[in-house]
Amino acid sequence: MDNQDIEIKVLMEAVHLKHGYDFRQYAGASLTRRVKKCLADTGLNNISDMIPLVIHDKAFFNSFLHNLSVNVTEMFRDPQFFLSLREKIVPYLKTFPFIKVWSVGVSTGEEVYSLVIVLKEEGLYEKSLIYATDFNDSVLESAQKGIYSIDNIKTSTLNYQKSGGKKSFGTYYHADYNSVIIDRSLKKNIVFANHNLATDSVFGEMNLILCRNVLIYFNKDLQERVLELFKNSLRAYGFLCLGSKETINFSGIVDSFVPIVKKQKIFQKKVNPAFEGVK
Amino acid sequence: MKYDFHVLVIGVSAGGFRALHTILPMFPKDFSCPVIIVQHRMATDENFFVESLNSKCNMGVKEAEDKEQIEAGKIYIAPGGYHLLVEKNHILSLSVDEPVSYARPSVDVLFETAAQAFGAHLIGIILTGANCDGSEGIKNIKANKGLTIAQDPDTAEASMMPVSAIATGCVDFVLLLEDIPSFIIGLVEDHHGEC
Numbered sequence: 001m002d003n004q005d006i007e008i009k010v011l012m013e014a015v016h017l018k019h020g021y022d023f024r025q026y027a028g029a030s031l032t033r034r035v036k037k038c039l040a041d042t043g044l045n046n047i048s049d050m051i052p053l054v055i056h057d058k059a060f061f062n063s064f065l066h067n068l069s070v071n072v073t074e075m076f077r078d079p080q081f082f083l084s085l086r087e088k089i090v091p092y093l094k095t096f097p098f099i100k101v102w103s104v105g106v107s108t109g110e111e112v113y114s115l116v117i118v119l120k121e122e123g124l125y126e127k128s129l130i131y132a133t134d135f136n137d138s139v140l141e142s143a144q145k146g147i148y149s150i151d152n153i154k155t156s157t158l159n160y161q162k163s164g165g166k167k168s169f170g171t172y173y174h175a176d177y178n179s180v181i182i183d184r185s186l187k188k189n190i191v192f193a194n195h196n197l198a199t200d201s202v203f204g205e206m207n208l209i210l211c212r213n214v215l216i217y218f219n220k221d222l223q224e225r226v227l228e229l230f231k232n233s234l235r236a237y238g239f240l241c242l243g244s245k246e247t248i249n250f251s252g253i254v255d256s257f258v259p260i261v262k263k264q265k266i267f268q269k270k271v272n273p274a275f276e277g278v279k
Numbered sequence: 280m281k282y283d284f285h286v287l288v289i290g291v292s293a294g295g296f297r298a299l300h301t302i303l304p305m306f307p308k309d310f311s312c313p314v315i316i317v318q319h320r321m322a323t324d325e326n327f328f329v330e331s332l333n334s335k336c337n338m339g340v341k342e343a344e345d346k347e348q349i350e351a352g353k354i355y356i357a358p359g360g361y362h363l364l365v366e367k368n369h370i371l372s373l374s375v376d377e378p379v380s381y382a383r384p385s386v387d388v389l390f391e392t393a394a395q396a397f398g399a400h401l402i403g404i405i406l407t408g409a410n411c412d413g414s415e416g417i418k419n420i421k422a423n424k425g426l427t428i429a430q431d432p433d434t435a436e437a438s439m440m441p442v443s444a445i446a447t448g449c450v451d452f453v454l455l456l457e458d459i460p461s462f463i464i465g466l467v468e469d470h471h472g473e474c
Contacts, residue, residue: 005367027346027366027374028366028367029364029366029367029392029395029396030364030372032392032395033364033376033392034376070374070375070376072375072376072377215345216345216361216372216373216374216375217374219346220346223346243375245344245361247345
């Protein structure tokens with residue numbers, strides 16, 4: 001193990017012991033890049049110089065934590081996914097009197113608001129409860145506020161249209177100078193809460209779980225833990241949606257699911273081995 | 280850890296379709312190095328690019344998957360819209376971190392992480408392209424004692440990327456595109472002779 005790896009390992013151990021956040025099973029290459037970025041901001045020489053700061057300096061730790069988590073997202077990211085959700089999954093969800101949805105790694109909220117817009121247009125929102133979770137309180141706060149730069153609205157609108165959107169996207173936000181704020185009606189059935197995939201466990205039985213582009217940041221062991229957690233958090237015939245480059249194929253849960261939309265990585269939990277999924 | 284092989288990383292942008300279709304088919308089926316490639320392309324790009332290369336190459340060409348073990352004799356292409364990174368245990372990872380130099384996938388990200396994982400066993404190549412992505416990566420490869428090559432800018436469809444890489448002072452060899460495969464095959468075979 002080279003010096004840099006030792007320093008990162010000890011730093012992450014300190015973060016875990018002091019604050020409870022567990023990055024010890026994150027994929028190393030990406031984590032190393034982000035830790036180095038944090039180091040560059042401090043002007044310190046060595047990664048290990050940040051250890052006293054994460055222990056003693058609360059303000060430093062908060063910004064450190066913010067920089068360690070990946071908060072790159074957009075509204076209706078991968079429009080084709082939302083189109084599949086609307087066309088293939090929503091009709092099935094409509095057969096329930098009430099549905100529970102978990103949007104995992106919600107970051108600054110764009111993903112969960114996109115999901116809520118689909119549910120609303122399909123007449124499902126009034127009977128839905130959506131848990132939107134992240135391990136990072138500061139991004140949860142941003143998500144809850146739902147205020148975004150107006151610069152991204154053009155992309156969002158285009159994505160929305162490609163995703164099978166039925167209205168004018170402008171009905172979902174209010175513009176104010178250089179920002180837009182998400183319409184209040186989209187927020188009322190969302191519960192924003194802190195949940196850490198590395199350390200926390202099952203908290204409910206869901207009909208639908210969205211966790212896109214989160215697993216790629218974990219190593220194999222943590223991916224396995226999280227997929228097992230998702231399996232146990234879904235009711236029978238519930239749906240799991242992963243990022244376009246993520247899969248359950250090499251995991252222990254593969255036999256418990258049926259791929260419903262292969263390309264969009266939408267899987268359905270089965271209860272008996274012969275079940276072939278909704279068609 | 281002991282390696283008895285080399286790993287090749289290639290960064291390429293504008294003009295890459297033709298450049299890769301020129302050099303990759305020149306590697307034999309039993310070429311022992313894995314080849315990992317970042318070609319700038321659209322996130323929406325379908326698999327046409329990978330399939331086209333695969334049909335023309337002797338080595339197997341595939342899109343890189345998250346947490347995939349790197350194997351000898353395979354060519355891995357970064358998917359559009361994702362960074363491709365190499366873990367220290369020779370596994371590939373994907374990420375949706377911020378674009379680097381406006382690019383995702385970014386050549387710098389691949390080269391930097393591959394340099395840390397493979398050190399002196401890494402060969403980095405910069406081909407045609409109309410931006411500066413990869414120059415930082417070339418410095419990283421050099422700093423970790425790897426070998427660096429740039430396509431001769433005069434013969435590149437877009438010269439900026441090789442010119443920028445060469446300007447770092449960290450490029451060992453500047454070669455004509457067509458000469459790159461035989462140069463590398465010779466290099467790798469020599470190395471195996473010593474083992």
